[in-house]
Amino acid sequence: MSEILGLWLEWLPRLLGGLWLGCKVAGLSLILGIPLGLVLALTVQAKSTVLRAATLVVVEIGRGTPALVLLQLAYFGLPSAGLTLSAMAASVLALAVCAAAYTSEIIRGGLEAVAAGQKEAADALGMSRLDKLRFIVLPQGLAVALPPLLGFSITILQGTSLCFAITLPELISQAYAIGASTFRYLPALVLASLLYAAICIPASMLVGVLERRLGAHHRA
Amino acid sequence: MLDILGNLVTGVPMTLFLTFGALLVGVILGIPICMARRSHHPVLSNLAAAVIVAIRSIPPLVWLFLIYFGLGSGILRLSPLVAALGGLGLITAVNMAEIYRGSLAAIHAGQWEASQALGLPRWSRLVEIIGPQVARISLPAVATYAIGLLKDTAVASIIGVPELAFKGTYLSQQTFKGLEIFAAVGFLYIAMSLPIAWVSRLVDARIRQRVAQ
Numbered sequence: 001m002s003e004i005l006g007l008w009l010e011w012l013p014r015l016l017g018g019l020w021l022g023c024k025v026a027g028l029s030l031i032l033g034i035p036l037g038l039v040l041a042l043t044v045q046a047k048s049t050v051l052r053a054a055t056l057v058v059v060e061i062g063r064g065t066p067a068l069v070l071l072q073l074a075y076f077g078l079p080s081a082g083l084t085l086s087a088m089a090a091s092v093l094a095l096a097v098c099a100a101a102y103t104s105e106i107i108r109g110g111l112e113a114v115a116a117g118q119k120e121a122a123d124a125l126g127m128s129r130l131d132k133l134r135f136i137v138l139p140q141g142l143a144v145a146l147p148p149l150l151g152f153s154i155t156i157l158q159g160t161s162l163c164f165a166i167t168l169p170e171l172i173s174q175a176y177a178i179g180a181s182t183f184r185y186l187p188a189l190v191l192a193s194l195l196y197a198a199i200c201i202p203a204s205m206l207v208g209v210l211e212r213r214l215g216a217h218h219r220a
Numbered sequence: 221m222l223d224i225l226g227n228l229v230t231g232v233p234m235t236l237f238l239t240f241g242a243l244l245v246g247v248i249l250g251i252p253i254c255m256a257r258r259s260h261h262p263v264l265s266n267l268a269a270a271v272i273v274a275i276r277s278i279p280p281l282v283w284l285f286l287i288y289f290g291l292g293s294g295i296l297r298l299s300p301l302v303a304a305l306g307g308l309g310l311i312t313a314v315n316m317a318e319i320y321r322g323s324l325a326a327i328h329a330g331q332w333e334a335s336q337a338l339g340l341p342r343w344s345r346l347v348e349i350i351g352p353q354v355a356r357i358s359l360p361a362v363a364t365y366a367i368g369l370l371k372d373t374a375v376a377s378i379i380g381v382p383e384l385a386f387k388g389t390y391l392s393q394q395t396f397k398g399l400e401i402f403a404a405v406g407f408l409y410i411a412m413s414l415p416i417a418w419v420s421r422l423v424d425a426r427i428r429q430r431v432a433q
Contacts, residue, residue: 061410065406066406068377070406072385073403073406076392078398176289186290189285189290193282197274197277197278201274
C-alpha cells in the first residue's frame with residue numbers, strides 16, 4: 001500500500017496537469033456552448049418555419065450523435081474538408097456543439113417554465129418583445145435552468161475523458177500513458193478515477209443544494 | 221457514400237447488442253441496488269447511496285479502462301466485449317436503481333396499504349402489486365436512458381469492441397475520408413435511436429390504454 005501511495009505522489013503532478021487541461025476544455029466549450037444553446041432555445045420558438053426547422057436539425061444532430069463521434073468528426077474529419085484543428089481546438093469545438101444542443105433543450109425548458117401571467121403582464125405594460133425577453137422571461141427562465149445547466153457542466157467535464165481518442169493529453173491519456181510505461185495500469189487509473197470523483201461528487205452535491213434552495217425560493 | 225454506409229452497417233449489430241446487453245444487466249442489477257438504497261438498515265442504504273454516487277461520478281470511458289486495462293493487467297483478463305458490457309452494465313444498473321426509486325416514490329401509499337390489508341405476503345406484494353406499477357412508471361425514463369446508452373456504447377470502440385464507432389475509426393484510417401465516414405456514423409446512431417423512441421412511445425401508449433380500461 002505504501003508503495004502505491006509513493007507511486008501516486010510521484011504521478012499526481014502529471015495527472016493534475018491532465019485534469020486541469022480537461023477543466024479548461026470543459027470550461028471553454030461551456031463558454032461557447034451555453035450562449036449558443038440560448039440562441040438555439042430562442043430560435044426554436046421563432047415564427048419563421050425555416051429557422052425553426054434549421055434549429056431542430058442542429059439540436060437533433062448535436063444530441064443524437066455520440067460526443068465521441070463529434071470529436072472524431074472534428075479532429076479526423078474536418079482535415080479532409082481543408083480545416084485542420086489541433087486536438088485542443090477540435091475538443092473544444094466538438095464539445096461546444098454538443099453543449100449547445102443539450103443546453104438549448106435545458107434552457108428552453110426553463111423559459112417555458114416562466115408563468116404565462118408574467119408574459120401577459122409584460123404585454124399589458126406595453127413592453128417591447130426585446131424588453132419582455134430581457135427583463136421578464138430570461139431572468140426567471142435562466143434561474144430555473146441554472147441547476148440542470150450546472151449538472152450538465154459536470155457531464156461535459158466527464159466527457160472530456162473522450163478526448164483521449166483524439167490524442168488530447170488530458171487526465172485519462174496521462175493515466176494510460178503512465179500505465180503503458182510502467183505496466184501499473186490499475187493504480188494509475190484508480191488515481192485518475194479518484195481525481196474525477198473528487199471534483200464530480202462535491203460538484204453534484206452543490207448542484208443538489210442549489211436545486212433545493214431555488215426550489216424553496218420558487219415555492220415561497 | 222453507399223459503400224461507406226454498407227461497410228459501417230456491419231458494426232450496427234454489435235452496437236445494438238452492447239446497448240441491449242448493458243441495458244439488460246442494468247435493469248436486473250438495478251433492482252437489488254434500489255432495494256439496498258431503500259433499506260431501513262442505515263449501513264446498507266448509505267453504502268448503496270455511496271456506491272451509486274461513486275459509479276456515476278466516474279466517466280464511462282474511465283470505467284471501461286479500469287476494467288479492461290486496470291483489472292486486465294494481471295488480475296482478471298476479460299475480452300473487450302465483456303469489459304464493455306460489464307462497465308456499461310454497472311453504470312446502467314445504478315442509474316436504473318435511481319429510476320426505480322423515483323417510480324416507487326410515485327406509487328400511492330394506498331397500494332401498499334391495500335396489499336397489506338389483503339394479507340398478501342411481502343414477496344407477492346412486491347412482485348404482483350408494486351413491481352408491475354414500478355415497471356410501467358419507469359418505462360419512459362428507461363427508454364430515454366436506453367437512447368443515451370446507445371450513444372455511450374461508442375466508447376467501447378476505444379478498447380477495441382468492433383461496433384459502429386470502431387468501424388468508423390478503422391475505415392477512416394484506411395481511406396482518409398474522415399468527414400464522410402464520421403458523418404455517416406453519426407447519421408446511423410441517430411437512425412438507430414429513432415425506432416427505440418418510437419417503440420417506447422407505442423408501448424407506453426398501449427400500457428396506458430390497458431390500465432385506463
